[in-house]
Amino acid sequence: MLHAMSPESVTSAARPESSALPPSEAHDEPVGVLLAALFSALSHDMRTGINGIGVWTHILERLADPTAARAVEGIRRSIIQQSDLAQEISDFGREVFAAAGEAPCDMVAVIREAPGDPQSGIMPLPVQMHLPTGPLIAAVPVRALRMLLRLLLRDAFATLSADGTLEMHVIDDSEGDCWQVCIDTREPGGLYPEAHTRRPLRQTLALLGAHAHGLALELTSARRCLHLPRAADPSS
Numbered sequence: 001m002l003h004a005m006s007p008e009s010v011t012s013a014a015r016p017e018s019s020a021l022p023p024s025e026a027h028d029e030p031v032g033v034l035l036a037a038l039f040s041a042l043s044h045d046m047r048t049g050i051n052g053i054g055v056w057t058h059i060l061e062r063l064a065d066p067t068a069a070r071a072v073e074g075i076r077r078s079i080i081q082q083s084d085l086a087q088e089i090s091d092f093g094r095e096v097f098a099a100a101g102e103a104p105c106d107m108v109a110v111i112r113e114a115p116g117d118p119q120s121g122i123m124p125l126p127v128q129m130h131l132p133t134g135p136l137i138a139a140v141p142v143r144a145l146r147m148l149l150r151l152l153l154r155d156a157f158a159t160l161s162a163d164g165t166l167e168m169h170v171i172d173d174s175e176g177d178c179w180q181v182c183i184d185t186r187e188p189g190g191l192y193p194e195a196h197t198r199r200p201l202r203q204t205l206a207l208l209g210a211h212a213h214g215l216a217l218e219l220t221s222a223r224r225c226l227h228l229p230r231a232a233d234p235s236s
Helices: 031-062 067-097 107-116 142-158 201-212
Strands: 127-130 165-173 178-186 216-219 223-229
Touching: 031 067, 031 201, 067 142, 067 201, 107 127, 107 142, 107 165, 107 178, 142 165, 142 178, 142 201, 142 223, 201 216, 201 223
Parallel strands: 127 165
Antiparallel strands: 165 178, 178 223, 216 223
16 A cells, blocks of 8 residues: 655655645556556557658658658668667566566665666756665665666656756655655646656556566656665564
8 A cells, every 4th residue: 555755754855845746546457457558558659660660661662862861761760769669678578577586776776877777768858866875775676676767767758848857856655664766757837747648658567567576656747656665674
């Protein structure tokens, strides 16, 4: 059961105001529902790129240079898009589902490295970090956490304009014996990014990966919040 986020439980005084955040959707869906959503989103995203290939191919067949050169460039962009998507899906399967036996990790170190992760792609905007100074050991494999943060960061960036802001911070949920790693997005004037008309592929992958490791994940148009349980203290 998810616990409410209170300002008093934030580990850093720099945490942004969140009282007006949109309400979270219910995400206690069974695996079958998540898998169905996964393949639906995957099919949609793959078709988008393939349709681009088809359109430009037809133009190339009918027209000569210089339009043909533009068509070829459009085809190349679509191919790169689909190749990147296929690689991301492959990475997800390997990093999330093959990491079940790994030891707990220092989540602060993983969070700090996430925006600069080469596999996360080029981050179009800087990430403002509000994190504890010391290590926090969470009961989640490092590879799985790295992949989940990669997905959530890329999903968050996809919703922002060039003037938007993105922040990462940690909430200490002492009652639930866990930490909440939150990624918040905001547009100028305190506005929130528009809600998705359908659940994006990266959100579905993140939900599936979180479920596989027994983690809770809350999603709204402005916040992505991953709940990480504390690792057991071996000295206790």
